[in-house]
Amino acid sequence: MAxxxxxxxxxxxxxxxxxxxxxxxxxxxxxxxxxxxMHAPTITTLRPGLLSVTGPEGTETYAVTGGFAEITAExxxxxxxxxxxxxxxxxxxxxxxxxxxxxxxxxxxxxHKDTANKLVADFAHLLETMV
Numbered sequence: 001m002a003x004x005x006x007x008x009x010x011x012x013x014x015x016x017x018x019x020x021x022x023x024x025x026x027x028x029x030x031x032x033x034x035x036x037x038m039h040a041p042t043i044t045t046l047r048p049g050l051l052s053v054t055g056p057e058g059t060e061t062y063a064v065t066g067g068f069a070e071i072t073a074e075x076x077x078x079x080x081x082x083x084x085x086x087x088x089x090x091x092x093x094x095x096x097x098x099x100x101x102x103x104x105x106x107x108x109x110x111x112h113k114d115t116a117n118k119l120v121a122d123f124a125h126l127l128e129t130m131v
Contacts, residue, residue, distance in 0.1 A: 003037065005022075005073075005074055006018075006021075007019055007021035007075060007076050007078075008077045010078070011079075016080075019057065021053045025053075026046065026078070028044040028046060035076040043070050045068055046066050046069060047066060048064065049063075062083050063084045063085075065080065065123075066081040094126055101123050104116055105117050
């Protein structure tokens with residue numbers, strides 16, 4: 001069994017990471033999951049949250065706003081709507097996304113209110129975890 005797998009994180013602006021990983025913790029829309037080498041093929045959507053990659057070089061963490069993850073036995077590719085380093089600049093960007101989500105939730109139609117409020121809660125939780 002292989003100890004590592006290929007991990008790639010890309011957003012519309014740029015490729016953020018391409019490295020060997022032992023595990024990738026993914027904020028899936030249906031719940032958090034961990035991808036490891038030899039994982040069963042899976043595609044999942046992402047919710048706003050922290051994505052952590054652990055490899056021989058240590059652990060790297062990114063804030064993602066949504067997107068998709070494709071997991072195979074050989075690797076994991078994350079296609080993020082937006083992805084940020086967990087630093088002051090990234091925190092400011094997530095604060096901006098939270099403000100936009102709150103404004104959208106306030107004006108959401110009744111049938112979309114629950115989804116909009118869930119997005120606000122996800123961004124608020126992400127901001128709290130970005131210490």
